[in-house]
Amino acid sequence: MAYVLGHHQYGKAEVRVVRVYRDTDPHELVDYNVSVALQGDFADAHIEGDQAKILTTDACKNTVNAFAKEHGDAARQPETFALVLARHFVRDVPQVSQARVQIEAYPWDRAHGTPHGFVRRGDHVRTTTVTVRGDDETVVSGLRGLTVLKTTDSEFHGFYEDRYTTLKPTNDRIMATEIQAQWLHSVTETGWEASFSAVKTAITHSFANAYSYALQHTLWEMGQAVLDAAPTVSEIRFSCPNKHHFVVDLSPFGLENPNEVFHADDRPYGLIEASVLRAEGPGRSDAFDPGQAW
Numbered sequence: 001m002a003y004v005l006g007h008h009q010y011g012k013a014e015v016r017v018v019r020v021y022r023d024t025d026p027h028e029l030v031d032y033n034v035s036v037a038l039q040g041d042f043a044d045a046h047i048e049g050d051q052a053k054i055l056t057t058d059a060c061k062n063t064v065n066a067f068a069k070e071h072g073d074a075a076r077q078p079e080t081f082a083l084v085l086a087r088h089f090v091r092d093v094p095q096v097s098q099a100r101v102q103i104e105a106y107p108w109d110r111a112h113g114t115p116h117g118f119v120r121r122g123d124h125v126r127t128t129t130v131t132v133r134g135d136d137e138t139v140v141s142g143l144r145g146l147t148v149l150k151t152t153d154s155e156f157h158g159f160y161e162d163r164y165t166t167l168k169p170t171n172d173r174i175m176a177t178e179i180q181a182q183w184l185h186s187v188t189e190t191g192w193e194a195s196f197s198a199v200k201t202a203i204t205h206s207f208a209n210a211y212s213y214a215l216q217h218t219l220w221e222m223g224q225a226v227l228d229a230a231p232t233v234s235e236i237r238f239s240c241p242n243k244h245h246f247v248v249d250l251s252p253f254g255l256e257n258p259n260e261v262f263h264a265d266d267r268p269y270g271l272i273e274a275s276v277l278r279a280e281g282p283g284r285s286d287a288f289d290p291g292q293a294w
């Protein structure tokens, strides 16, 4: 035959499951969007139309929902929930050789101290990508949608110029971005919530405090801050749009504008991406969500 089947995987994407812990007072909840991708002995489904080895994607969805009850404790953290799910698919379904479970976790805050009222927190989404292949397990945590801005301590000048370059150099500008980051752990067990919080704090602290000569420079500073703060993180990858803020020309109105009034442009945007990793650490590119622009 002239053709061979290349990479293939399948599963259920975006199972929206909310788990309420009613046996606690006050109630607690987690709110997840779970995607499962399986690899294994599935070529016959493509080539022969033979479904004998296909665990249905419907069963994948059912497993996610059932595990939210049966493994309620694990479900409290996205990383542990993804681990029990991925281990199940690999260990209990013989034809599955690799399971990747990705979870987006939507944070909720308790409303006004009530035991059962919540307000969805919109400042970021927490993410995880867990991959299990035999005994090999990788855990990547992440966040997206974390929008940050600083009103000064950001310069951009000295750049290469060609005949199409019109950008004016600046010694003082607004810098803003919507941070998307994923970081690889060298462990599969830790206090996931505390770990997430330490990384998020390192990112925002570094963004706010480190003097910036470019968004590229800020990614490098934030990456180092995370590796300093989290000894069990071996690599962090950033994908950050430069949310340009342009100084509005108020001279037609006889007004000066010393960096006070800006137009917040939404597109196009510079997209700056970088990975920061420990020099001695082994790279595990296969652990990361390829959905991020890598």
Ligand SMILES: O=c1[nH]c(=O)c2[nH]c(=O)[nH]c2[nH]1
Residues within 6 Å of the ligand: 156, 167, 213, 214, 215, 216, 242, 270
């Ligand atoms: O921080 C920046 N990095 C760039 O590469 C770039 N390019 C650009 O036009 N503005 C900026 N800002």
